Amino acid sequence: MDNELLKINNLVVQYIVDRDVIEAINGISLTIHDGETLGLVGETGAGKTTTALSIMGLIPNPPGKIAEGEIYYNNENLLKKSEKDMRKIRGKEIAMIFQDPMTSLNPVLTVGDQIMEVIKLHNKVSQEEATLRAKKMLEMVGIPGERYNEYPHQFSGGMKQRVVIAIALACNPKLLIADEPTTALDVTIQAQVLDLMKKLKEEFKTSMLLITHDLGVVAEVCDSVAIMYSGEIVEKGNISDVFRNTLHPYTKGLFNSIPDVNSESERLESIPGMVSDPSNLPKGCKFHPRCQYKTAACEEQNPELREISPGHLVRCLYAKQTIEEK
Amino acid sequence: MTIMSEITIVKNKGAIKRKKNTPMYEVWNRLKKNRMAMGGLIVLFIILLSAIFAPYIIPYDYAEQDYDAKLQLPNSEHWFGTDNFGRDIFSRIIYGGRYTLFISFTCITIAAFIGSIMGLIAAFYSRLDNIIMRIIDIFMGIPSMLMCVSIIAALGSNMWNMMIALCVTAVPEFARIMRAQVLTIKEQEFIESARSIGASNFRIIRKHIIPNSMAPIIVQYTLGAVNVILMSAALSFIGMGVQPPTPEWGLMISAGRAYLRDQWYICILPGLAIVVTSYALNLLGDGLRDALDPRLKQ
Amino acid sequence: MLKFIFRRILLMLPVVFGIIVIIFTLMYLTPGDPALSILGENATPEQIQAIHDELGLDDPYLVRLGRYFFGVLQGDFGISYKSGRPVMDEILQRYPYTLKLTFASVLLGVIIGVTAGIISAIRQYSILDNFFTTFSLFGVSAPSFWIAMVLVLIFSVRLKLLPATGSYEFKHWILPVFTLGLQASASIMRMTRSSMLEVIRQDYIRTSKAKGQSEFITVMKHAFKNALVPIITVIGIRICGFLAGAVLVETVFAIPGLGKFIIDSVNFKDYPIVQGGVLWIGLNCIVINLIVDIIYCFVDPRIKSLYALKKTKKQKVTSITAQGV
Numbered sequence: 009m010d011n012e013l014l015k016i017n018n019l020v021v022q023y024i025v026d027r028d029v030i031e032a033i034n035g036i037s038l039t040i041h042d043g044e045t046l047g048l049v050g051e052t053g054a055g056k057t058t059t060a061l062s063i064m065g066l067i068p069n070p071p072g073k074i075a076e077g078e079i080y081y082n083n084e085n086l087l088k089k090s091e092k093d094m095r096k097i098r099g100k101e102i103a104m105i106f107q108d109p110m111t112s113l114n115p116v117l118t119v120g121d122q123i124m125e126v127i128k129l130h131n132k133v134s135q136e137e138a139t140l141r142a143k144k145m146l147e148m149v150g151i152p153g154e155r156y157n158e159y160p161h162q163f164s165g166g167m168k169q170r171v172v173i174a175i176a177l178a179c180n181p182k183l184l185i186a187d188e189p190t191t192a193l194d195v196t197i198q199a200q201v202l203d204l205m206k207k208l209k210e211e212f213k214t215s216m217l218l219i220t221h222d223l224g225v226v227a228e229v230c231d232s233v234a235i236m237y238s239g240e241i242v243e244k245g246n247i248s249d250v251f252r253n254t255l256h257p258y259t260k261g262l263f264n265s266i267p268d269v270n271s272e273s274e275r276l277e278s279i280p281g282m283v284s285d286p287s288n289l290p291k292g293c294k295f296h297p298r299c300q301y302k303t304a305a306c307e308e309q310n311p312e313l314r315e316i317s318p319g320h321l322v323r324c325l326y327a328k329q330t331i332e333e334k
Numbered sequence: 335m336t337i338m339s340e341i342t343i344v345k346n347k348g349a350i351k352r353k354k355n356t357p358m359y360e361v362w363n364r365l366k367k368n369r370m371a372m373g374g375l376i377v378l379f380i381i382l383l384s385a386i387f388a389p390y391i392i393p394y395d396y397a398e399q400d401y402d403a404k405l406q407l408p409n410s411e412h413w414f415g416t417d418n419f420g421r422d423i424f425s426r427i428i429y430g431g432r433y434t435l436f437i438s439f440t441c442i443t444i445a446a447f448i449g450s451i452m453g454l455i456a457a458f459y460s461r462l463d464n465i466i467m468r469i470i471d472i473f474m475g476i477p478s479m480l481m482c483v484s485i486i487a488a489l490g491s492n493m494w495n496m497m498i499a500l501c502v503t504a505v506p507e508f509a510r511i512m513r514a515q516v517l518t519i520k521e522q523e524f525i526e527s528a529r530s531i532g533a534s535n536f537r538i539i540r541k542h543i544i545p546n547s548m549a550p551i552i553v554q555y556t557l558g559a560v561n562v563i564l565m566s567a568a569l570s571f572i573g574m575g576v577q578p579p580t581p582e583w584g585l586m587i588s589a590g591r592a593y594l595r596d597q598w599y600i601c602i603l604p605g606l607a608i609v610v611t612s613y614a615l616n617l618l619g620d621g622l623r624d625a626l627d628p629r630l631k632q
Numbered sequence: 633m634l635k636f637i638f639r640r641i642l643l644m645l646p647v648v649f650g651i652i653v654i655i656f657t658l659m660y661l662t663p664g665d666p667a668l669s670i671l672g673e674n675a676t677p678e679q680i681q682a683i684h685d686e687l688g689l690d691d692p693y694l695v696r697l698g699r700y701f702f703g704v705l706q707g708d709f710g711i712s713y714k715s716g717r718p719v720m721d722e723i724l725q726r727y728p729y730t731l732k733l734t735f736a737s738v739l740l741g742v743i744i745g746v747t748a749g750i751i752s753a754i755r756q757y758s759i760l761d762n763f764f765t766t767f768s769l770f771g772v773s774a775p776s777f778w779i780a781m782v783l784v785l786i787f788s789v790r791l792k793l794l795p796a797t798g799s800y801e802f803k804h805w806i807l808p809v810f811t812l813g814l815q816a817s818a819s820i821m822r823m824t825r826s827s828m829l830e831v832i833r834q835d836y837i838r839t840s841k842a843k844g845q846s847e848f849i850t851v852m853k854h855a856f857k858n859a860l861v862p863i864i865t866v867i868g869i870r871i872c873g874f875l876a877g878a879v880l881v882e883t884v885f886a887i888p889g890l891g892k893f894i895i896d897s898v899n900f901k902d903y904p905i906v907q908g909g910v911l912w913i914g915l916n917c918i919v920i921n922l923i924v925d926i927i928y929c930f931v932d933p934r935i936k937s938l939y940a941l942k943k944t945k946k947q948k949v950t951s952i953t954a955q956g957v
Contacts, residue, residue: 064842066838066841066842094844095844095845095846096844097844098841098842098843098844099842099843099844099845100844103842103843104842106835106838106839106842108835111834111835111836112835112836112838112839113836113839114836114839114840114854114858115836115858115932115933115934116857116858116931116932116933116934117853117854117857125840125843125845126843126844129843129844129845130844159933159934159937161933161934161937162937172839175839175843468646468647468650469650471647471650472646472647472650472651472654473654475647475648475650475651475914475917475918475921476651476654476655476910476914476917477872477873477875477876477877477913477914477917478876479873479876479877479879480876480894480909480910480913480914481910483894483895483898483906483910484655484658484659484906484910485658486898487658487659487662487898487903487906488658488659488661488662489661490663560772560773564775567775568775568776568777568877568880571775571777571880571883572879572880572883572895573895573899574895574898584775587775587777587778587781591781591884594781594784594785594789595789598785598789601778601781602778602781602782602785605774605775605778605781605782608773608774608775608778609770609773609774609775609778612772612773612774613769613770613773615773616769616772616773617769620769
């Protein structure tokens with residue numbers, strides 16, 4: 009758990025749309041170690057998918073632009089690599105699962121074909137060998153190998169997502185990026201897919217970046233978590249620290265908004281306000297318009313990430329204070 | 335959530351601040367941004383104006399024959415030259431615009447009206463659906479050019495019969511489009527809720543179904559008009575439509591064929607007029623299609 | 633598969649029947665006495681009556697319709713008023729020219745159109761894209777006979793490179809095929825471009841890139857195959873359109889094809905030919921319709937499943953219309 013597999017340093021990603029410069033990511037830093045699962049939590053528009061695509065080098069070039077920062081994979085800066093080199097990494101070293109399984113698979117090719125494609129891209133194997141491996145991958149995700157020649161539309165949503173997972177893990181990547189892998193599925197299927205992912209993660213010893221807005225999923229699968237808001241990381245640390253000792257008001261708001269079966273509350277708690285418009289971010293702390301603890305200082309100064317306890321960092325001027333208030 | 339949808343959500347939050355926000359205004363705004371489509375609209379407007387005011391702006395009478403001036407190359411007196419009867423081609427082209435616009439506008443409007451009603455009935459009353467669609471299929475099975483030829487052969491070669499034929503061949507597409515739209519909308523939940531508060535069929539049709547079906551009909555209106563223009567020119571070219579001495583563009587091309595070698599302008603220039611009109615209509619139609627598209631473009 | 637084909641043919645029979653009825657009825661309504669066309673102006677009343685009896689021209693509408701219908705089923709499309717020969721023979725003598733023209737043009741159109749469309753889509757907004765888009769818009773806005781005459785003007789009259797009329801040698805075909813080919817490539821290019829643009833936005837294209845696939849293979853294997861269905865539809869429409877509308881180009885280039893023959897026969901009042909010719913082309917278009925529907929199944933497995941499950945007609949794929957010029 010020591011080697012830093014992935015290290016993002018101060019990444020800034022901008023989108024230029026109709027002459028507006030939208031800062032999707034405002035300087036984030038993340039580290040994932042060998043075998044670690046990092047959860048990336050945040051609302052829609054926070055910049056999570058953008059982070060994932062930046063690692064893969066799949067930010068659409070107009071209109072997206074990586075303005076600053078480095079992304080180190082095994083100590084090599086991915087942002088400096090040529091497209092040709094990136095292609096060798098995609099699918100083989102770093103693989104990605106996208107959010108909507110319904111549309112992630114090519115409708116006119118068989119599922120076996122699509123798994124085989126990634127195998128043959130990165131391994132010099134014969135057709136028979138590739139077919140065998142593809143069938144094995146299908147079995148591993150719980151789909152009978154005979155369904156190899158069927159088309160995506162013949163599978164249910166949950167099974168499609170399993171196929172997507174099979175494709176991602178077919179070449180045994182060291183890092184798996186999963187962008188909201190269970191959001192589009194219903195709850196029972198969600199549980200199955202998560203179990204599958206946990207199992208495979210242990211079997212293959214894959215590190216994972218799990219993007220989600222569901223804290224329950226994070227609790228199940230992740231070792232550490234980073235909370236994103238408006239393109240910045242506002243809190244990060246390992247699971248027990250962040251869950252038991254929540255410091256940032258936003259994170260606290262997220263936890264509070266989870267309905268509790270046992271309590272007798274009448275109204276659901278929610279965080280007031282809306283995510284800010286990335287083309288028009290507020291001055292000072294990005295969260296202050298919605299924060300119940302805000303002060304005048306929060307409107308002026310955007311706080312830095314400070315380490316409150318070992319490994320637990322927060323971007324808030326009053327973080328320590330709120331611990332003491334408890 | 336894809337990145338582009340995240341961005342579009344963000345951009346839309348800015349858009350909410352605008353004052354007028356009706357769908358029509360939105361569409362018009364989007365259309366305005368499309369410079370090619372606006373260019374097409376302006377050109378069409380010019381053609382329309384020149385057709386309406388033709389008798390006042392043309393330098394010569396379109397039918398006036400002047401044998402002394404025949405077969406002249408374009409010069410300062412006759413900007414587009416003269417044909418073998420000594421008629422001024424520029425005047426004939428401008429005046430001919432009247433026929434083109436009249437024929438296409440009339441045919442396509444009537445066809446849109448009839449076709450939409452057929453499609454609406456077919457979609458709403460499923461007992462009639464099968465019969466109506468069979469009839470549509472039959473008419474679509476005969477290629478439209480040949481259909482027109484057959485109708486004109488039966489009725490006689492003149493402008494009005496040609497218009498009847500063109501109308502008949504334009505109806506099926508409108509019926510199909512309207513039917514498809516209505517079928518989709520009919521199943522949507524807001525119709526169910528309208529019914530549950532007691533809205534009558536007629537009211538539902540008028541207030542909910544028709545406004546929501548208009549988009550592809552409007553697009554087909556412009557693109558179908560292009561088709562009518564091209565086919566009426568073609569039919570006149572082979573002698574089955576407008577008859578001489580009418581200055582219809584297709585007819586002028588056919589008449590000028592014999593003089594292609596030296597007085598090429600007699601037939602090439604009317605064709606250019608057809609191209610310009612159709613091109614402008616196509617640009618407008620494409621622009622409307624993009625502006626009416628419920629998914630915002632990239 | 634065979635069951636599907638059989639079922640489709642069954643569905644088309646009422647349409648075929650309807651077409652025969654409509655065409656026959658239209659010709660039935662044409663003014664003028666066919667006997668006069670055959671015999672000439674100076675025919676005696678007895679001669680006229682004899683022709684009426686021979687051809688059954690005095691029989692009621694339904695009888696004549698029935699007679700015609702059963703004739704068609706046996707391949708007998710009637711006799712030409714002008715030449716006295718069977719209509720079928722006359723048609724088959726001229727049809728090959730129209731067929732050659734149509735297929736050569738569509739082939740040229742596909743080659744140019746699909747290539748240009750793909751390039752336009754993957755390099756959207758580039759100079760090449762703008763050029764292709766403008767060119768294709770021009771191609772669908774210009775009447776084919778006008779394009780033909782412009783080409784004749786440039787290549788025959790001014791440059792004296794190619795002949796303007798005739799159809800015996802290969803060089804005679806270059807201009808006609810090029811004319812229609814340009815037109816075909818215009819509409820095919822437009823559809824290819826828009827279909828590809830649609831497809832490129834899809835998530836599975838991103839998946840392909842995430843696997844490390846190269847752009848070329850992504851475009852050809854993943855994108856193009858998915859974009860194919862509407863493109864095939866347009867190709868089918870073009871083929872039917874040219875079969876019917878080739879008359880214009882045939883007129884300009886004096887090619888003795890079926891289209892021109894039909895128009896000439898209208899002028900000669902030789903209505904059996906008109907009837908038979910229109911019917912023949914209509915039937916051919918229906919067959920092309922059917923072939924296209926079958927091809928859909930091979931391209932898109934979802935359509936294949938749709939056909940296997942549903943007994944009623946397809947909703948997703950549009951039926952082919954044929955448009956003239």
